[in-house]
Amino acid sequence: MSSMENKESEGNMDEATSDPKTKVLKKKKRKGKNQESSSKSKETVKAWWVPKADNEPKEEKELNNVTLKFVAKQSDFGIPQVPIEVPENADSEELNKIVSSFLEKAGDVEEIPTFEFLVGEKILLSTIGNHLTELGISYELTTEVQYFERYPPPAPKDNLEHDDWVSSVKSSGEWLVTGCYDNTVQLWDISGMERGRGKRAHKLTIPAHKAPVKAVSWLNKKGAIKSFVSVESLGVERNGTKFATGSWDNTIKIWDGAISNSEGVGHEEEPDKKKVKKSKSQRLKTPIYTFVGHSESVSGIDWIDNNHFLSCSWDHSIRLWDIQAAGKITQINGSVAFFCLSYSPLNRTVLAGCADRQIKLYDPRAREGNIVQNKFSNHTKWVPSVMWSPHNENLFVSGSYDHKIKVWDRRSATSSLYNLLGHDEKVLSVDWSHADHIASGSADCTAQIYST
Template identity: 30%
Template sequence: MSLQVRFITRLDKYSVPDSTLVIPSSSTNAQLEAILKGLLQSSVSSKELTRVSFDFLCLNQLIRSSLEEHIREKDESLLESVIDIEYIEKFQAPEPEDALMHDDWVSACRSLGDTILVGCYDTKVHLWNNQGEHITSLPGHTGPIRSLLFIHSDEGEHEFISGSHDQTILIWKYDQNKNSVQSLITCKGHQGTIEALALQKTCFASGSFDKTIKLWGLEEQEDKSATKECRVTINAHNENVSSIGWSSSNELISCSWDQSIKLWNMDTLQSTQTFKCGKAALSLDISPINGLLICGFTDRFIRLYDTRVQEGYVLRSTFSSHSQWVPNVMWSRTTEHLFVSGSYDSLVKLWDTRSLKAPLYDLQGHEDRVLCVDWSINSLILSGGADNSLKMFSFK
C-alpha cells in the first residue's frame, strides 16, 4: 500500500518543494529520513546532511511506528488523502558529564548560574559549581533536606531556601568569597516534613506533610530576629502536600497524597478548582512557556493537564514508560514540548509531549531510586538519588 504525503517544515535552511510524493505506507522514521535527505541533496551539503538528524510529526504527534499504523490510530479515513508530514531537527541525547558523590541520599537539587545546590539526608546543604567542584557544606538542619529553592546567585553571593524533615525552613545568605553565612533565618510553624517550596517575587510558599500550605515573606525583618512566622496558613489537603507551584502571581497549584490537584486564589485564599486524580500525586511542575501542568504519580504514570480550561476535559495526555513511582518532574525552561522525570525505577527520562508512548531518551546511571531532578538551566539536567550521587547531563 502507498500513501500520498507532503513534507513540510519551519526549518528554512532544510525546506523542500511543497509537492506531493507517493511513498510506502510501511515507512518508518528511518525511511522517512532517507527520503527527505534524498530531496535535500541538491540544496544541502553532504557533510551537513551527515551531521543533521530529523524527527517526523503527523497529526501533531511524533511518528514512532510505521506511517500507516500511526495514521490508523488517529483517523483511518485520512489514508485516502494527502498527508502532511512535518519534520524537525531531532533533539540530541543528553550526555553524562559528571557524578558528584555525597555521604547520603541526594533528595533535592537546584541550579542557578554556575552554582548547584544539593540537599541530602546527611542534613546538610552542599554547594557545587557546574564544573563539579565542591564549594562547601552548610550545616543548619537537624533532619534530611527535602526541598531547595534559589532566590539569587551572583559573584559568590548566594541566597536560597531549604526545607527539611525537621519541620523548619531556613533562608540562607551565603557569601562564598568570605566563606560565611551572613544571614540564617528559621521559618517555624509546620508540623511535618517540608516537601515543597515555590518562589513568587517577594514571598514564597511551602507545602508540608502536615497537609497545609504556608505563605512566607522575604522582606527584611525589623526586629532582626532569626525566627520568622508565616503570613498565612491554608488547610489545603486531607493528606500530605507533596508539591506546589505558582501558575501566576496570585494563583498557586498544589498536589497531594489525597489524590487531588487544587488551584488556589492566593488573594482570597480559596480553592478555585479541584481535580480528582484517582492516585496519590507526588510531584508537579508548571511550564513557564505554555502554562501546562505535568504531574507524577504513584501508579508510575505522568499526566499532562491544562488547568486553564473552564469547560471540557482538563487531562490532556498520559505518559507511560516508568515502572515505579514518579516523585519528580520538571519542564524545560526554554522548549515548550520537553520535560524530564525521575523515578524509583532508577531512571531519568527526557520526554516530548508529542510522543505519548515512549520518551525521547532514558538517562541511565543511577543504581538506586531517583529522588529529585532539575532542569533550571537549559544546558544542564541534574538528578539525585538513593545511590548518594548527583548526576549531571549536558543537553544541547
C-alpha cells in the same frame, strides 16, 4: 508451532498425503519369530512439517502507498512542498532519507541533521501506515508531515558524591544546591565543570536541619549574594519575591522571599572551612499566609504567576490557589496520590508524577480540568520528580524509583526520547531549571549532571 512437529498415528495408508509440505514415511512392523504374518498388520506412520526452503518464493503482501507533503518547522531545512508517495511500511528512517535527499540536491545545508516527524500532532514512532490508522486518517488523503531537527541526547557531565541520599537538587546555572538525608544542604560550583571534576566542585556543607532535607530552591540567583531555602516541599515564585512551603500537617504557607542579614545562614565566604555553623542570631521567619484544604501531605508546589500557585497532595488532588482571594480557585481530582508537579509558562499546562507510575498532563484552567489530557506511561515504579524544560514547550524530564531519568516530548506519550543512565538506586529528584543542563539526585548518594 515449532519448525518441525512430530505426529504419530496408526492405521492403513496406501498413498502419501497430497500436501507437498508433508512427508509421509511408512514403516512396517517386523515380525517376530513366533509372530505370524498377517495382511491386517498395522503400519506406523510418522509425519514431519517441512519448512519452505529460503530460495522458495514467498507470498508478499501487496503494500499500499500513502501521499505525504513535507513541511519544515525550521526554515533552514525546507524542501519543496510537493506530494510524495511512500509505501505504507515506511518509518522515520525512510522519511529521513527522503528529506535528506532533497537537502543534498539543494546543497544549502552543510551538515544534515536527523529529523523527527510529526503527523497529527504526534511524533511518528511506527510505520506511517500504522500511524495513520491509529489516528483514523484515510490513505486517500494527502497528509501533511511536519519535521524538525531531533533534540540531541543529553551527555553525562559528572557525578557529585554525597554521604547520604540526595533528595533534592536545584541549579542556578553556575551553582547547584542539594538537600540530603544526613540533614545537610550542600553547595557545588558547576560552572565549566568537566568530567572527573566532581570532588573539586564541592564548596560548602551546611548542617541546617534536624531531619532529612526534602526540598531546596534558590531565592536569589543574581549578584554577589545568593540565597536559597530548604524545607519539606517547596515552590519559589519565579521572581523570587516569595515562596510557598508544603508540609505533612496538610497546610501550605506563603513566605516573604526577602532575606535580611539576621535571617538564614548569612555567612560570608570562608575558604578554609567546609562547614558553616548555624548563626546564634538567626531569626525565624513567620508566614504571610496559611492555606488549608488538603487532607493529606502536600507533596509539590509550583507557581503560575505572582498571585497564583498550584499544589498537589497524597489526597489525590491538585489545587489552584489565589493569594489575593486567600483561597482555592479550582481543584483537579485524580484516582491515586500525586507526588510532584511542574507548571510550564510556555504551554500553560501542568505535569504530575503519580503513584500509578504514570505522568499525567492537565490544563489547570480548563473547565474540564479533571480530564487528563495525556498520560506518559514508560516508568515501571513511582515518579517522585518531574520538570518542564525552561526553553522548549514540548520537552520535560522525569525521575523514578525504577532508577531511570527520562527525557520526554509531550507529543509522544508511550515512549520517552532518551533514558539517562548513571544512577544505581531510585531517583528522588530531577531539575531542569537551567537550559544548559539537567541535574538529578538519587538514593545511591550521588547527584548527576547532564549537559543539554
